[in-house]
Amino acid sequence: MNISRKLMLIVILTAAEVSITVYSAFEIAKGAKFHQLNFLHLKYTHQLTKSVKKIENDLPIDINTIESDIVLIRQQPIECIEEINPLNYAVMKFINTEQTLTICEKDIEIADKTLLSVTQYKKGELSRDDFLLNLNVALVSFNKHSEMFEEPIRKTVSFILMTLIPLVIVISFFNIIFISYLSRTISSSIRNLTLLLSSKPESNINLDDELDIKTSGELKALVIAARQRIKNDLLNIENSIELKEIINSQTASLQQANDELAQFAYRASHDLKSPLSGAKSLAHFVIEDIKAGDTEEASRNALVIYQQMEKLETLVVDILLLAKAEIGSEDRDVIDFNQLIIDMKERLTWLMKDNPCTLETTINLSVPIKSEKARFAQIIENLISNGLKYYDRNKDSPYVRCDIFNEQETFFITVTDNGMGIPQKHQGEVFDMFKRFHAQTSTGSGLGMALVKKHIEYLNGEISLQSSDKGTTFKIVIPLDKLI
Ligand SMILES: Nc1ncnc2c1ncn2[C@@H]1O[C@H](COP(=O)(O)OP(=O)(O)O)[C@@H](O)[C@H]1O
Ligand SMILES: [Mg+2]
Structure with missing residues (x-):
């Protein structure tokens, strides 16, 4: 009863x-x-x-x-x-x-x-x-x-x-x-x-079974309702903790994005300013040279202006690419990596012309890769161009090697060179914008690796690097399900 x-x-x-x-x-x-x-x-x-x-x-x-x-x-x-x-x-x-x-x-x-x-x-x-x-x-x-x-x-x-x-x-x-x-x-x-509820959790008592045996009627209903209430309260607390964590992590990433943006604006304007003011002074010289009738000096200075403008163009193009990297496009198609390499080589003729490096590429794919071609072109071109730019003049057979392949559910790109390597203390900054560690060796905007990293993140992949004075290897891993 x-x-x-x-x-x-x-x-x-x-x-x-x-x-x-x-x-x-x-x-x-x-x-x-x-x-x-x-x-x-x-x-x-x-x-x-x-x-x-x-x-x-x-x-x-x-x-x-x-x-x-x-x-x-x-x-x-x-x-x-x-x-x-x-x-x-x-x-x-x-x-x-x-x-x-x-x-x-x-x-x-x-x-x-x-x-x-x-x-x-x-x-x-x-x-x-x-x-x-x-x-x-x-x-x-x-x-x-x-x-x-x-x-x-x-x-x-x-x-x-x-x-x-x-x-x-x-x-x-x-x-x-x-x-x-x-x-x-x-x-x-x-x-x-009361005894049942105050029993210690480690006493191996199965509360549900004991409740069935020892209680009935309103007491049982009361305990079940109380347990449900406590469960709901705990769930609410968990949810609010989770929510807080999400807000915290989102705030942190927003803060980071904000910092990056501020840094980017500063560096970009700084890097845009020097070729512009250089070109401005040179243009003044050109005018003076023409006035003085020294056309030879004028055309030399005009050539320098042209080169400065080319640099500026590269920088602006890189900034644009970087801005576009996070925006997805509907333009997905099966990528012909052979053609992509041929096109890339053509674009890098200026770099390859007087370059002693051998460039070797292998493509070994068992499934067609479907994605935005431009992303992969930019990834591969940046990695290979870096290998070519930062080769070691003291080594006998400089080379750059790029392997594109898949294994089971993963797609890989590795780019290896025996170039001058990246100093250990700077390896953590390679993917930061405008960071350049061999500025004397070759020209560049310092945005290439940041762009590569953005593309990889967009594709849910990861990029890692190993580097020493013997050379550098970049390894990219992307889950295949993002590419089919
Ligand atoms: N394969 C490499 N070998 C040596 N140093 C490299 C290599 N790749 C990148 N780096 C270093 O990382 C810096 C950043 O690379 P990147 O963002 O592509 O800028 P850059 O416009 O200078 O090529 C380069 O300036 C260079 O110092
Ligand atoms: Mg580069």
């Missing part, structure tokens, strides 16, 4: 006990009322006796007092009949005291007759002696009835006392025992649950 039913049972039992006790109190009080009525009956009979005595002593008849005494005498048997309910009647019948009712009825009947005599006497239809006789007969009956009434009433009242009081005691006793039993079962289930 669940706790609410047990509590309901306790309430019902207590209510029943209180009702029976109150009812018994009323019934017991009723016994006293019967005695009180009989006492009043005797009192009014005695008053009437005194009036009758006066008549017998030839005193004048106080008819009104006599009439009111009879009315009063008649009232007690009426009240007595009204008090007796069907249960009382059944009890009276059971213990043979139902003659009480008959006594009352007879009393009322005699009182009615006597009142009739009063009326007749008042009208002069009855003589004084007959009236006196009637009154004496009535008095005898009233006295006799009062005496007769006492015994059955005493018997009835004592029966009620003898039955109701033990009944109340038995019921109270039963209630105490049963309610204590119910309270014990309630408190023991609460105690069991």
